[in-house]
Amino acid sequence: MSITRIVAGLLALSAACAPALAQDVKKEIGAGEGALNIVAWPGYIERGETDKNYDWVTGFEKATGCKVNVKTAATSDEMVTLMNQGGFDLVTASGDASLRLIAGKKVQPVNIDLVPNWKTIDDRLKDAPWHTVDGVHYGTPYQWGPNVLAYNTTVFKDAPKSWSVVFEEQNLPDGKSNKGRVQAFDGPIYVADAALYLMTRKPELGIKNPYELNPTQYAAALDLLKAQRALVGRYWHDAMVQVDDFKNEGVVASSSWPFQVNLLQADKKPVASVVPAEGATGWADTTMLHASAEHPNCAYLWLNHSLDPKVQGDLASWFGSVPSVPAACTGNALLTDTGCDTNGFANFDKIWFWRTPTGKCEAEGACVPYAQWTKDYLAVMGQ
Numbered sequence: 300m301s302i303t304r305i306v307a308g309l310l311a312l313s314a315a316c317a318p319a320l321a322q323d324v325k326k327e328i329g330a331g332e333g334a335l336n337i338v339a340w341p342g343y344i345e346r347g348e349t350d351k352n353y354d355w356v357t358g359f360e361k362a363t364g365c366k367v368n369v370k371t372a373a374t375s376d377e378m379v380t381l382m383n384q385g386g387f388d389l390v391t392a393s394g395d396a397s398l399r400l401i402a403g404k405k406v407q408p409v410n411i412d413l414v415p416n417w418k419t420i421d422d423r424l425k426d427a428p429w430h431t432v433d434g435v436h437y438g439t440p441y442q443w444g445p446n447v448l449a450y451n452t453t454v455f456k457d458a459p460k461s462w463s464v465v466f467e468e469q470n471l472p473d474g475k476s477n478k479g480r481v482q483a484f485d486g487p488i489y490v491a492d493a494a495l496y497l498m499t500r501k502p503e504l505g506i507k508n509p510y511e512l513n514p515t516q517y518a519a520a521l522d523l524l525k526a527q528r529a530l531v532g533r534y535w536h537d538a539m540v541q542v543d544d545f546k547n548e549g550v551v552a553s554s555s556w557p558f559q560v561n562l563l564q565a566d567k568k569p570v571a572s573v574v575p576a577e578g579a580t581g582w583a584d585t586t587m588l589h590a591s592a593e594h595p596n597c598a599y600l601w602l603n604h605s606l607d608p609k610v611q612g613d614l615a616s617w618f619g620s621v622p623s624v625p626a627a628c629t630g631n632a633l634l635t636d637t638g639c640d641t642n643g644f645a646n647f648d649k650i651w652f653w654r655t656p657t658g659k660c661e662a663e664g665a666c667v668p669y670a671q672w673t674k675d676y677l678a679v680m681g682q
Contacts, residue, residue: 324410328599331365335597338381338390340584341538342558342618343441344369352633353617355610363604365597373536374486375653376673382406388592389601391441393582394429395488395653395669401430401437406587408435413599416606419624423647429654430585438585439602440623442614445579445643445650446484446492447572449555449563451545458573462496464552466527471551478530482541482553485534485680487672488653491580492554493520493527495651499577509580509651511660517667521675528682545570557619557642574646581650615642 337344344367347354356367370387372378375396382390382405392400400406411417417425417439424440431437450459454473464471465481483489494509497519506516532550535541542559544550546568555572563570586605588598604610611622612631621642622628628639643650658668 324408325413325595325599326410328413329596331363331597331600332594333364333366333597334368335365335389335594335601336368336370336387337601338370338372338378338387340391340393341371341373343391343584343614345614345617350617353613355604355607355613359601359604363597363600365594365600367601373538375488376486379403379405382589385589385591386593387589388594388598389589390587391584392438392587393584393653395486395655397429397438397585397587398432398655398657399669400587401432405590406437407590407592408437409439409588409602411436411439414439414603414606416603416624419606419608419626421623421625424583424623427583427585429583429652430587438587439606441584441586441605442611442618442620442623443581443583443647443650443652444557444618444620445574445581445646446554447557447560447579448575449545449553449560449570449572451551452569452571454551458571459552459575461575462492462577463500465530465554466493466496466523468526468530477552479532480549480551481530482533482535482544482550483524483527483531484554485536487669487676488580489554490517490520490524490672490676491651491653493523495580496577497523508660510654510656511666512656513664513666517671521679524676524679525682528679534680558617561617561619574643574649578649578651581652583652612638615639621647 344356345353346356360366372381375393378390378392378396379399381387382400420440448459454471464477469477471477491509494506494512497504498506504516504519533544538559542562545563560570560572586602592598606624608624608627611624611627612634615622616633616638619642621639621644629636656669656672658666660666
């Protein structure tokens with residue numbers, strides 16, 4: 300059990316109890332401070348080093364004088380830990396981290412009047428509950444998308460119809476067992492994926508929201524994950540390691556992000572993805588400003604830049620995500636005019652976006668908080 304994971308669990312527990320209080324918002328933007336430190340998901344901040352066509356950093360640096368430094372994080376818990384340690388200005392946080400950061404007072408409210416491109420944001424995201432508390436905005440939407448089921452097309456001639464291929468032992472279409480050939484996500488939020496599967500698999504449990512589980516529902520999800528442990532060859536959190544596992548380690552099915560699928564397909568590997576019949580969890584990421592940001596002026600300049608339609612479209616093309624700015628869906632050479640539809644623009648209402656379970660739940664009254672998810676999922680992976 301790593302110190303990072305212990306800290307993340309304690310942060311989750313304190314966040315569930317701490318009130319979210321609005322701080323004073325910035326009133327004006329001054330000259331850039333010359334630097335900007337960002338914690339981001341892999342593939343989110345590109346400067347053309349992997350592919351020269353994908354660069355939304357170099358132009359920003361030239362225009363503002365703000366040198367961008369990026370620290371990639373593999374999980375939301377890692378992001379929370381890094382922001383807790385300090386030294387960063389911005390973070391591209393998913394919904395299972397954003398509310399913890401707000402409750403823990405690690406991020407500050409954003410003055411949307413200082414972000415001209417705010418008006419271009421998808422109306423479905425402007426007041427989203429994973430970055431808006433009591434009417435106060437704690438960040439600007441960045442990108443969103445589903446957690447897909449990635450699969451090897453030589454094993455599955457037809458796309459898998461159910462998440463059962465990673466949750467329950469079975470022979471796959473090639474006649475071989477799935478044991479040791481599938482992966483699961485290395486993060487407590489994956490409990491929600493099990494709960495989502497059980498919403499259809501065992502409707503008698505009465506699960507209405509995979510992030511709001513009463514003790515009985517939670518126990519069923521945990522039992523499913525314990526059984527899955529015997530099937531899982533690796534719990535993935537590093538996107539590039541998962542790419543290698545699909546290439547070289549015999550992995551044929553796993554929860555994944557469109558990012559890995561895009562990289563594998565670009566490398567001509569037999570991998571595709573699908574959102575199975577049960578639906579999918581997903582992520583709607585928010586760029587959030589640290590409460591003690593050393594470079595707030597550069598940070599605000601980036602917040603606006605990150606919502607530029609070309610930046611949004613280029614990023615969506617690179618990552619396989621959906622832009623937070625609908626205008627990015629047309630006229631972008633990399634994304635193309637069909638890219639947003641391909642990446643799931645119309646599926647917004649079908650995705651259960653990541654949230655941090657707090658123990659205060661609308662559907663179930665009292666439910667199991669994230670601190671318990673953290674403790675129990677660590678135990679599952681350690682079996």
